Ligand SMILES: [Zn+2]
């Protein structure tokens with residue numbers, strides 16, 4: 001991302017790891033709809049310039065003084081959200097919320113990310129070993145899988161037997177959310193998605209029902225569970241999807257906003273069922289990324305990928321914005 005926003009291809013120098021830092025040779029970096037938003041609100045991310053890419057996996061290529069215990073060539077996935085590591089928030093394990101580096105910092109999120117030959121990671125604690133997983137396909141385990149995993153963990157009290165989860169948006173994050181819900185919860189999973197190919201893909205991944213957003217979602221949800229949805233994950237975040245999420249919510253249920261389209265929902269005492277919570281959810285932490293990697297290694301979740309060259313990234317991000325990006329996750333391979 002150049003200074004002031006937008007997306008362009010540029011030559012960057014190969015980074016040199018300093019004390020505590022680790023250099024990763026990039027195998028692939030996932031393209032995310034939030035790259036569209038990041039390029040559009042550059043001031044939130046420090047103004048640029050920096051390399052995009054917050055879903056990166058690769059091989060350890062070197063490290064600076066003070067780093068111990070790494071093996072050159074070992075495959076890893078890099079956690080993108082980097083805190084200061086020393087403040088009270090970081091020390092309780094919420095580095096993604098670190099107030100010292102606020103509002104936001106990390107790979108492709110203000111600092112240089114993984115859409116390049118090399119990624120410089122500030123500390124070894126942000127790397128999770130992939131074992132036998134192929135790093136060319138593993139970058140989206142961070143973000144595309146970690147973000148819904150963290151949100152689903154927070155909602156686990158609602159995702160019990162007889163519960164119903166709605167996933168709005170079956171793109172890159174959505175296709176992981178469906179698999180994670182099926183792997184770790186007993187909820188019936190209803191997917192909302194306008195694109196027919198992605199609806200049918202959602203059913204292939206284990207969703208119980210896939211609905212077009214114009215096709216009486218509230219009626220279909222309430223036919224399955226008269227109370228409504230126990231939890232709705234809005235992975236899009238427009239005015240329309242937030243209204244849809246509110247329309248299916250149950251009393252004491254949850255609406256979780258993850259999608260980056262920056263739409264709004266007018267909130268008052270009567271706009272949601274009683275005691276329904278509406279909150280955002282942001283990324284996750286390395287200890288949760290380890291759990292996501294374990295789910296993938298056990299075969300419970302799979303990132304469905306297609307690969308493209310770095311010079312094809314600007315066009316692919318434009319297609320994410322238009323919504324004609326196909327199924328699964330596109331991965332830039334340097
Ligand atoms: Zn993302």
Ligand SMILES: [Zn+2]
Nearest residue numbers: 084087090098
């Ligand atoms: Zn901190």
